Amino acid sequence: MVKFLQRTYVYLIFAFLYAPIAVLIVLSFNASRSRGTWGGFTLQWYVELFQDRVIMSSLYTTLLIGITSAVIATVIGTAAAIGIHNSRGWQKKLVMNITYIPVLNPEIVTGISLMILFVFSKVQFGYLTLLLAHITFNIPYVILSVLPKLRQLKNNLYEAALDLGAEPWYAFWRVILPEIMPGVITGLLLAFTLSIDDFVVSFFTTGSGVSTLSITVYSMARRGINPKLNALSTIMFTAVLLLLLIVNLRQAREEKKGRRDNEQEKGFRIIGTVDAAGVDSEWVQSQ
Amino acid sequence: MTDQQLVNLIGVSKVYDGTAALKGIDLYIRRNEFLTLLGPSGCGKTTTLRLIGGFEQPTTGRILFEGTDVTGVPPYKRRVNTVFQRYALFSHMNVFENIAFGLRIKKMDEKSIRAKVGKMLELVGLAGYEKRSVDSLSGGQQQRVAIARALVNEPEVLLLDEPLAALDLKLRKEMQHELKNMQKQLGITFLFVTHDQEEALSMSDTIAVMKDGEIQQIGTPEDIYNEPKNAFVAGFIGESNIVDGIMHQDKLVEFAGQFFDCVDGGFAPQEPVDVVIRPEDIKLVAPEEAKLQGIVRSVTFIGVHYEMIVEAAGIDWLVHSTLMEPPGAEVGLYVTPMDIHIMKKVAAG
Amino acid sequence: MTRSKAMLPYVVWMALFIVVPLFLVVYYAFTHTSFNGAELTFANFQRVFQPIYLKVLARSLKLAVISTVICLLLGYPVALVMAGNAFSRKSTIMLLFVIPMWMNFLLRTYAWLTLLERNGALNQLLTRIGLPALNILYTDYAVVLGMVYNFLPFMILPIYSVLSKIDQGVIEAASDLGANKFVVFMRVILPLSLPGVVSGITMVFMPALTTFVISRLLGGGQYTLVGNLIEQQFLVVGDWGFGSAISMVMIILILISMAVMSFFEKSEEGATLW
Numbered sequence: 048m049v050k051f052l053q054r055t056y057v058y059l060i061f062a063f064l065y066a067p068i069a070v071l072i073v074l075s076f077n078a079s080r081s082r083g084t085w086g087g088f089t090l091q092w093y094v095e096l097f098q099d100r101v102i103m104s105s106l107y108t109t110l111l112i113g114i115t116s117a118v119i120a121t122v123i124g125t126a127a128a129i130g131i132h133n134s135r136g137w138q139k140k141l142v143m144n145i146t147y148i149p150v151l152n153p154e155i156v157t158g159i160s161l162m163i164l165f166v167f168s169k170v171q172f173g174y175l176t177l178l179l180a181h182i183t184f185n186i187p188y189v190i191l192s193v194l195p196k197l198r199q200l201k202n203n204l205y206e207a208a209l210d211l212g213a214e215p216w217y218a219f220w221r222v223i224l225p226e227i228m229p230g231v232i233t234g235l236l237l238a239f240t241l242s243i244d245d246f247v248v249s250f251f252t253t254g255s256g257v258s259t260l261s262i263t264v265y266s267m268a269r270r271g272i273n274p275k276l277n278a279l280s281t282i283m284f285t286a287v288l289l290l291l292l293i294v295n296l297r298q299a300r301e302e303k304k305g306r307r308d309n310e311q312e313k314g315f316r317i318i319g320t321v322d323a324a325g326v327d328s329e330w331v332q333s334q
Numbered sequence: 335m336t337d338q339q340l341v342n343l344i345g346v347s348k349v350y351d352g353t354a355a356l357k358g359i360d361l362y363i364r365r366n367e368f369l370t371l372l373g374p375s376g377c378g379k380t381t382t383l384r385l386i387g388g389f390e391q392p393t394t395g396r397i398l399f400e401g402t403d404v405t406g407v408p409p410y411k412r413r414v415n416t417v418f419q420r421y422a423l424f425s426h427m428n429v430f431e432n433i434a435f436g437l438r439i440k441k442m443d444e445k446s447i448r449a450k451v452g453k454m455l456e457l458v459g460l461a462g463y464e465k466r467s468v469d470s471l472s473g474g475q476q477q478r479v480a481i482a483r484a485l486v487n488e489p490e491v492l493l494l495d496e497p498l499a500a501l502d503l504k505l506r507k508e509m510q511h512e513l514k515n516m517q518k519q520l521g522i523t524f525l526f527v528t529h530d531q532e533e534a535l536s537m538s539d540t541i542a543v544m545k546d547g548e549i550q551q552i553g554t555p556e557d558i559y560n561e562p563k564n565a566f567v568a569g570f571i572g573e574s575n576i577v578d579g580i581m582h583q584d585k586l587v588e589f590a591g592q593f594f595d596c597v598d599g600g601f602a603p604q605e606p607v608d609v610v611i612r613p614e615d616i617k618l619v620a621p622e623e624a625k626l627q628g629i630v631r632s633v634t635f636i637g638v639h640y641e642m643i644v645e646a647a648g649i650d651w652l653v654h655s656t657l658m659e660p661p662g663a664e665v666g667l668y669v670t671p672m673d674i675h676i677m678k679k680v681a682a683g
Numbered sequence: 684m685t686r687s688k689a690m691l692p693y694v695v696w697m698a699l700f701i702v703v704p705l706f707l708v709v710y711y712a713f714t715h716t717s718f719n720g721a722e723l724t725f726a727n728f729q730r731v732f733q734p735i736y737l738k739v740l741a742r743s744l745k746l747a748v749i750s751t752v753i754c755l756l757l758g759y760p761v762a763l764v765m766a767g768n769a770f771s772r773k774s775t776i777m778l779l780f781v782i783p784m785w786m787n788f789l790l791r792t793y794a795w796l797t798l799l800e801r802n803g804a805l806n807q808l809l810t811r812i813g814l815p816a817l818n819i820l821y822t823d824y825a826v827v828l829g830m831v832y833n834f835l836p837f838m839i840l841p842i843y844s845v846l847s848k849i850d851q852g853v854i855e856a857a858s859d860l861g862a863n864k865f866v867v868f869m870r871v872i873l874p875l876s877l878p879g880v881v882s883g884i885t886m887v888f889m890p891a892l893t894t895f896v897i898s899r900l901l902g903g904g905q906y907t908l909v910g911n912l913i914e915q916q917f918l919v920v921g922d923w924g925f926g927s928a929i930s931m932v933m934i935i936l937i938l939i940s941m942a943v944m945s946f947f948e949k950s951e952e953g954a955t956l957w
Contacts, residue, residue: 201421201422201423202419203416203418203422204424206387207423209388209389209408210387210414210416210484211410211435211436211483212410212439212440212487213410214410217439225424226424226425228426
């Protein structure tokens with residue numbers, strides 16, 4: 048009985064979380080323009096969506112910025128994590144604290160401060176500023192994904208490689224990088240997702256003519272309901288679902304390979320924000 | 335040429351953040367020798383090993399390899415290989431690739447790699463495990479892979495950093511035998527680090543006992559056990575009764591309020607000394623037959639013999655004996671002069 | 684250690700794009716630029732404390748606190764149930780909380796626009812089952828609803844992750860020592876879960892306080908929340924000095940609330956000692 052009540056409660060919360068999405072999905076196939084009535088099944092909104100030049104070009108911008116910023120942030124962030132892992136004392140503390148600034152800082156402050164910087168340094172607003180801004184807020188998440196993997200590395204792994212005759216770069220490529228790869232990939236995916244999901248920072252750092260999907264959605268939604276947005280939501284939701292499915296399957300496979308990890312953390316590792324939240328609270332307490 | 339010095343440490347010291355981990359040690363390792371660095375944690379034994387492996391550079395002093403100075407040469411250019419305490423196996427590679435790692439760096443052809451790795455797996459008793467993931471192996475098996483991975487490179491010296499510490503007692507005993515056999519069979523010099531005195535005694539040709547970054551004594555296991563140079567070595571190698579004494583003249587020592595004959599000499603008159611007596615060297619006799627009389631305080635049966643605490647002259651003596659006296663019994667404690675070891679006092683610390 | 688040099692590019696990057704911009708915000712907040720150049724001023728901060736802007740601040744704080752409390756009340760039981768044994772495939776079910784989180788934030792908010800509309804799905808449903816229609820779009824209720832909807836998973840996940848790590852032995856020990864379920868919860872589970880609660884509150888309160896999207900889309904008005912105020916200063920009015928000053932005040936508010944929370948957490952922990 049208690050279990051039944053507990054489950055019912057959780058299902059209600061799920062209903063709350065998923066009902067709006069479900070409604071959007073249903074409406075995306077609704078031929079009637081008015082939300083209230085069902086006017087029959089149609090794919091008209093999807094056709095219109097793909098013919099909408101503004102949406103398509105902002106989709107392209109979003110993906111372009113998402114991929115480039117994620118890749119660059121992953122390279123810089125992985126190197127940074129290795130550096131942080133191998134540094135000591137005040138240097139480590141200082142760099143870690145700087146790492147938490149963009150994580151803890153309200154997005155709007157990150158946005159306006161970067162905007163001021165770009166105006167101040169007379170950089171043309173557009174792709175470049177957008178990319179720089181996205182890399183900036185992405186790197187810390189890469190670091191926070193890679194650092195735990197570095198900490199989990201067995202003792203003396205790097206030294207064992209050197210001992211067997213590997214020069215430092217060879218040891219890095221052939222031993223250290225493969226061992227921390229799961230963290231690097233998590234960081235890359237997290238950076239990509241954060242980038243395509245971002246609105247606030249992009250809003251302040253983009254220039255005229257360059258618009259991400261989020262910005263386009265914002266300006267369309269401000270003008271009211273638009274059935275094309277329903278279609279877009281449906282596609283985005285499906286894409287996220289697939290992405291998470293792939294990531295989780297990959298992790299499940301990795302676990303089968305004999306990697307011992309905390310059972311409860313299984314579903315969590317991809318959710319970097321949760322890890323970051325855990326770290327946040329530690330960080331806040333240490334202040 | 336069996337006495338040839340393969341590795342030489344000359345006045346080597348190492349300071350970490352202002353703390354001296356090694357205080358200018360001199361040590362040589364002979365070819366084909368099984369040398370053990372023995373001491374409590376923090377004594378500098380692992381630091382010594384890491385200096386020879388090239389993972390650290392000495393603060394002062396030089397390290398010679400067959401007479402050539404290798405100070406400053408990075409680990410990947412040294413002809414030594416290491417078995418790490420936690421094995422440090424590459425978990426993204428299978429057993430075969432772990433062992434082949436060093437050979438691949440040397441760009442050896444695939445056929446020779448197969449042959450060599452196969453031979454090594456046979457040697458460590460893991461034939462047929464080539465494709466296994468290292469994380470699926472037991473601790474003992476991982477240990478063997480680590481040894482094979484190091485040995486396949488045919489190092490001049492194999493460095494082993496407490497390699498058996500993570501194994502359970504039974505497995506540890508087994509591996510002790512196997513390691514010793516491998517060393518004899520392959521004729522490779524072993525430098526072994528441990529804090530376990532039994533392990534050191536049963537495996538080594540030579541033992542260097544270390545404490546606080548200094549070598550206390552170097553010698554064969556027999557020398558070190560029978561003729562410990564000071565109370566620390568005596569206490570560390572096996573259990574001992576260590577009491578304060580005064581050397582009145584050569585071969586005459588006073589402790590526990592009595593004068594005893596002994597076999598040591600060369601001390602200043604009235605010099606305070608440490609008197610070391612092994613528990614198995616104390617014989618229980620009738621009270622009137624010995625200079626020291628005491629009362630049995632406790633008796634524990636530990637398999638081969640009884641371990642007894644006997645209080646005599648205000649001191650608790652640890653006695654190992656195959657004969658049991660009940661607690662409360664009055665006994666005499668007798669020690670032959672041969673078994674009374676006199677040692678210079680070492681500075682406290 | 685030469686490997687520590689690998690963080691050099693990162694350090695330069697962060698100095699350039701995080702530290703310098705923050706200093707610029709401080710610089711603009713404290714200066715007044717005229718034809719004579721820049722001069723030090725506190726006028727921007729004085730303006731923040733004018734009643735009209737204080738009202739905005741108070742309103743933002745109020746809505747953020749309400750949303751946070753609702754998230755906590757709704758989310759804690761979920762985390763508790765999830766950490767218990769009501770579900771067998773926990774990681775799959777936890778994933779269900781994550782999926783909406785990864786869908787575009789703008790689209791999630793937009794979804795409520797469709798739902799809450801005068802002729803929207805919600806009202807259709809209400810009238811069909813004979814209930815009066817609800818017109819809460821463009822009110823504070825809609826804003827709070829939007830915040831709760833968007834940020835609820837941020838409350839559930841950290842609390843769940845702390846709760847699920849509590850050693851079952853501790854709970855059994857407490858029951859063994861004679862504590863009933865309520866006492867076990869109050870004296871053992873709740874105190875142990877506080878770190879999760881604190882990070883959950885932080886993760887909900889911060890974005891709720893600073894959002895300008897939810898208020899703009901679901902609240903309608905222009906000066907509803909402090910986030911909108913900042914946005915307006917930078918993108919419409921062009922008064923960077925004032926915008927920077929409000930941003931600084933907001934950051935200070937956040938820092939204070941964090942400090943209060945960590946203090947609260949510590950004193951709670953202390954209280955359980957006796």
